[in-house]
Amino acid sequence: MTPSVLAGLVGAALVGLGLYGLIIHPHPLRKLLAFNLIGSGVFLVFGLVARRGAAAGFAFDPVPQAMVITGIVVAFAASAVAVALILRLAVEAGRVTLDPEAWSRPKGEDAK
C-alpha cells in the first residue's frame, strides 16, 4: 500500500469518526470540531486524488491541491461564523445548549 492510499484511508476513517461525533455530541462546540474532522477527511481523499493524478512532469495534480487550499481557508471562515453564533446563543440562553426550549425557560433553571 502506497503512503497516498494510506492517507486516503485515514481520510475515510476521519469522515466516519467526525460523522459519529457530529450526531452523538450535544455540545455545539464539540459538533463543530467533529464537523471539521469530516472536512479534513474529505481533504485527505482529495490529496490522494491529486497524488494519483501525477502527470505532465508534476508529482501531483495541482488542481485538486489548489482546491484543498481554498477549502481549508473557507472551512476556517465557516468555523469562525459558527463559533460567533454559538457564543452569542450561549450568552442569550444563559447556558451552552442547542435545546430550542432553553429560550423559553427563565435563566438559571435547568431542563427537567
Place this chain on the structure above:
Amino acid sequence: MSLLPYLDVGLALLIVGVAVWIIAARDLFASVVSYVAYGLLLAFVWIRLYAPDVALTEAAVGGGVTGVLLITAGKRLGALKSIAPEAQPGLAFKLLIGVLAALVAGALGAVIMMLPDPPPSLAPEAAAAAAGAGAGLGNPITAVLISYRSFDTMLEKIVLILAVVGVWSVGTDKAWGDTPAPFRRPKPYAPMVFLAQMLAPIGALIGIHIFWVGANAPGGAFQGGALLAAMWMVTMMARLVEPPRVDAQWLRLALVAGPAVFLIAGLAGEVVAGSFFAYPPGLAKPIILVIEAFMLVSITAALPMLVAGPPSERSEQ
C-alpha cells in the same frame, strides 16, 4: 528509506488516535487542544502526499489560527453553564450511530481502493497555465490559484469578507463600532509581551518571505497571510497594539483590497487580453504578484477579525 513505510503507518495511527480522542474526550478543553495537535499532524501527511503548499496552509490555518479561535471559544464557553447530563444520548443510540458512521467510512474506503485506473488528471492543463498565461510561475499551485482557477480564488476572498460581516453581525446593537472582546486582557502579561516582542518581527519577516517565494516555490498569499495574521494576533494578545474598532476606515479598506484589485485585474483582462481574468503575456507575472500582494493584505486583516469575534461593550469585561 526502509524506515519510511513504518513512519507512514505510525503517523496514520497517531492521527486516527488523536481524532478518536477529539471525539471521545470527556473534557471540552482537552478535545479542543487535541484538535490543534491534530492540525499539525495532518500537515505531515500533506508533505507525504507531495503537497507542501497544502501542508503550509494546514499548519498555519487549520492548526494555528483555527486553534486560537477554538481555544478562545472553549474558554469563554467554559465559564458558562453547560447542558444538563440527561441530554447525552443512550447506549443503543450510540451503537446505532457508530455502525452507521462505520458503514459510511467503509464505503468511502472501498471507493478509495477502487479509484479508476488510469487516474484522470488536470495536470497538463495546469502545466499549460503555469507556462502560458501565468508566464514564468515556477509554482504550479500559484498558477492554478491565480490563473487557471482565478475566479474561485477571487470568490474565496469574498467568502472571507462575508464571514467577517457574519461574525460582526452577531454582536449586540449597543456594542456596534466598538473593538472585539477576546483580545482585551485587563493587564499586559509579561511573558506574553516578551514572546510577542521576540516572535512578531521574525514571524512577520518569514510571512512576507513565504508570500514572496510563493510564485516559484511552495508558499503564497494564503500561507504568508496566515502567518502575518498570527503575528498581529500575538501582538494584540500581549496588548502591544490594540485591536481596531470594527468601523475603522483603514480596516475596511484592507479587507476589500484583495478581492477588489483581483476583480479590477480580471475586468481589465477582458479589455486588454481578450477574456475575463486573462493576463497580457509578458506582464502576467508582475500582475499576479500585485494581485497576490493585495490578497496578502486582505487575508492578514480578515483572519484576526474572524478570530476576535463580534464587537463587544467595554463594560462587559
